[in-house]
Amino acid sequence: MNLLCRGSLALASAVLAVAAHAAVVTDERGVRVDLPQAPQRIVSLLPSLTESVCTLGACERLIGVDRYSNWPDAVRALPQLGGGIDPNVEAIVALKPDLVLLAKSSRATERLEALGLKVIVLEPKSHADVQRVLDVLGQVLGIGDAQRVWRAIDDSVSAAAEALPARARNKRVYFEVNSAPYAAGEVSFIGETLARLGAKNIVPASLGPFPKLNPEYVVRADPDLIMVGARSAQGLEQRPGWASIRAVREGRICRFKATESDVLVRPGPRMGEAAQLMAKCLRDKA
C-alpha cells in the first residue's frame, strides 16, 4: 500500500514536472523560442536532427520527417514531408506539429512561422555544434541528461582511436565527400574525427570545412589512404594522373556503402559509429 502510494506520488510529481516544463531556447538565427510545454508532436526536416531526437529517447514524439531521414528504422514509417529545399508546407501543417526542426538554409522557415508553427533552426557542423545542439534539444524535449549522448559519442571515438595499432597512425588521408571533388577538411566534423584517430588530413584548416579541390591538388598531396563513398568512387583510378597516387597504386581505397556514407556525413549521434568505420578503414588498409 505504502509502495503504491509512493509510486503514485512519484508519478504525479513526474506529470507535474512535465506540465511545468518550460524552456526558452535561442536557435541559430538568434531567435528566442518560448516553449511553455515540452513538444509532443515534432517534425524534423534534417536527418542529423531526426537522429538526435531519436537518440535522446524522444523518437515517439516525431510525427513527420524529411525524405532523407532514414535512421533509426522507426522513422521510415513516418510521413515524409519533402526535402530540405522543397518542404511540403501543406503536409507539415496538416500534421499539426507543435514544433518544427529545420536547417539554416531552408526557405520554409519564414512561411511556417507565418502559419503559426513553432520553428527552431539548428544545423550542427562540428563536434562542438553537435554537443551544443544535443543540449538545446535536451532543453526543448525536457530531457535532463542530454550530455549522456554526447559522452557516448565521445567515448566511442576515443575507443576507436585507442584500438588502432601504431602502424595505422599518422597516415595521410584524403576524405572525398563527392566527386566534384569536394573534400572534408581538417575543420569539418569528419576532419575532427579523423584527427582524433591520429590521421593526417591532406586538406588543411585554411581551406575551410568542405573545399572544392583541384584534382591536381590530391595528386600532389599524394595521400596514403583515400576514403570515399562507393557512388563517387566510380572511375577514381582513371582520373588523369591519379594512378600515380600512392593510395591508388597500393589499392588503399576505402569505398563506403550508401548506408555507411549516411553515417559518415551526418553530424549527429552516430559520429561514434562513423569513427569506428573510419578506424576500421585505417586498420584494414593502412
Next chain:
Amino acid sequence: MKSLHRRVLSLGIALMVLAAALLVLGAGIGSTGFESVFAAHRDPVALQIVWDIRLPRTLGAWLAGALLGLAGAVAQGLFRNPLADPYLLGSASGASLGMAVALSMFGVSAASTQWVVRLGLTGAAFVGAVLGVLLTLVLARGVQQTLRLLLAGVIVGVVLGAAKDLITIASADILQAIQGFMLGSTGLVGWSACGVMGALGLVCLLAGWALAPLLDGLALGEATASSLGLPLGAMRAALVAVLALATGTAVAQTGLIAFVGLAAPHLVRSAVKTTHARLILLSTAMGGLLLMAADLLARWLIAPQELPVGVLTAVLGGSYLLWLMHRRSARGGL
C-alpha cells in the same frame, strides 16, 4: 476590325474564366484532396490548409505568372526581339546572387545573421534583382540604345551568375537551397506575398498599359517611334522600370520560373494579332494562367509529393511552342 476586337475580348474572358476555375480547383489539390475543403467548416487545420496555404499559393502562382507574362510582353516589345524574356536585364542573376549572399552570411557572425533574418531571403532576392538591373543600366549608360542595353544585360547576367557560383562553391552547404531557388517554387507563397505581388502587379500593369503606344511605335522602328512625337527617353526608362519591378517581385517570391515570360506573349500572339496595350493585358492573363496550371500539375502529378514548378513550366511551355513552330513550318510559314 470589329471581329478582331471581339476575338481579343473573348480570349481575355476565356483566360479569366479558366483562371477562376483553376483557382477553385486549386483549393482541392494538395497533400490531401477535396476532403479538406469539405472538412474546412469544422476542422480548423483543414480550414488553415485551404484558406492559408492552398488559396494564397494558387492565387500567388497566378500573380507571379501574370507579372512574368507582363514583363515578357514589355521586354519583347522594348527590345523588338521575340526571344527577349523578363530575365534579360540581369534581374534573375541578381536575385540568385542576393539569395546566395544572404544564405552564406547566415551564421557567419551574430550581426550578419540578424541582418539576414531581418531582411528575409525574399527581401535579399528582391534587392539583388533591383541591383542587377541598376548595374545593367549603369553599364549601358542609360536606356537610349536598345542593343547596348541588351548586351549589358547579358554580360551582367553572366558575371553575377558567376559570382553566385563562386559563393556557392565556397560554402557548399547552401548548394541545395540555391538549386531550389533556381528551379522555382510556388510552395512558400502566403497572403502577404500575394498582397505584395498584387499591389505591385497592378502598378506595373497600369504603367505598362499607359506606355504601350511607345511599343507600337518601336515595332515600326526607332525612327518612326521618335517621329510620333513621344518622349522616347522617359517612356523607355519607365518601361525598363516596369520590367525590372515586375520581374524582381515575381522572382523574389517564387524563384526563377522558366519560360512563362517568354511563352505567354507568343501564345497570345498566336491567337490574336493586336496592339501592345491589349497584348500586355492578355499576356498578363496568359502568364498567370500558365503558371497557375503548372502549379496545380506540380502538386497533383506525384501527390503527396511535389515537382518543382519551374521544371514543369519549361516542359509544358517549351513543348507547346515547339508544336506551334512545327505546325507553322508545315504550313510554310515561320
